[in-house]
Amino acid sequence: MAFIYTDRLILIPFTTEILTSIENDEGALLKANKLVYSKGWPDEDALETFPKIKRNLALVTLPTGFESWLIVKEDGLAIIGDAGFKGRPDHDGRIDLGYAIAAGERKNGYALEAAEGLMNWAFQQQGVRAVTASCLKSNAGSAKLLQKLAFKELSSDTEMIYWLKKSF
Structure with missing residues (x-):
């Protein structure tokens, strides 16, 4: 699986080996590739998603791109977050x-840049017709980001807003 390069970021697919290295607090595999943790990563949110990432990776021999990716700043090779998809396209594509x-890296446009890179990659893949996303109603920053990415609000409930962006 190839990396995705944006203006300032490198998106690297998680592998079982990378995830195990991070979970065991070894980091040897990352250090061997000159990657470092940014301050505050992995945070509580990242640690909470690791079991889900591990389950998704267990379903494939090698990463397909429809799993999770590390977000790395090209300048300094610091891991500042993670992003990705929750599996292959469903029957509707x-x-x-x-x-x-990571909290210390927010408000610098990194989430927007990473999401754009991932969506550009995704819409080039066979069978992908739309990308969905959701965010807490209280997360105004995430809602603003999804609007910038031309997502349309589909629905909401008491806690969440659900979004959709169709392919180009």
Whole structure:
């Protein structure tokens, strides 16, 4: 699986080996590739998603791109977050996008840049017709980001807003 390069970021697919190295607090595999943790990563949100990432990776021999990716700043090779999809396209050609940036790296446009890179990649893949996303109603920053990415609000409930972006 190839990396995705944006203006300032490198998106690297998670592998079982990378995830195990991070979970065991070894980081040897990352250090061997000159990657470092940014301050505050992995945070509580990242640690909470690791079991889900591990389950998705267990379903494939090698990463397909429809799993999770590390978000790395090209300048300094610091891991600042993670983003990705929750699996292959469903029967309607939809994939669900999620993203998280370490608190100290927010408000620098990294989530927008990573999400754009992932969506550009996704819409080039066979069978992908739309990307969905959701965010807490209280997360105004995430809602603003999804609007910038031309997502349309589909629905909401007491806690969440659900979004959709169709392919180009």
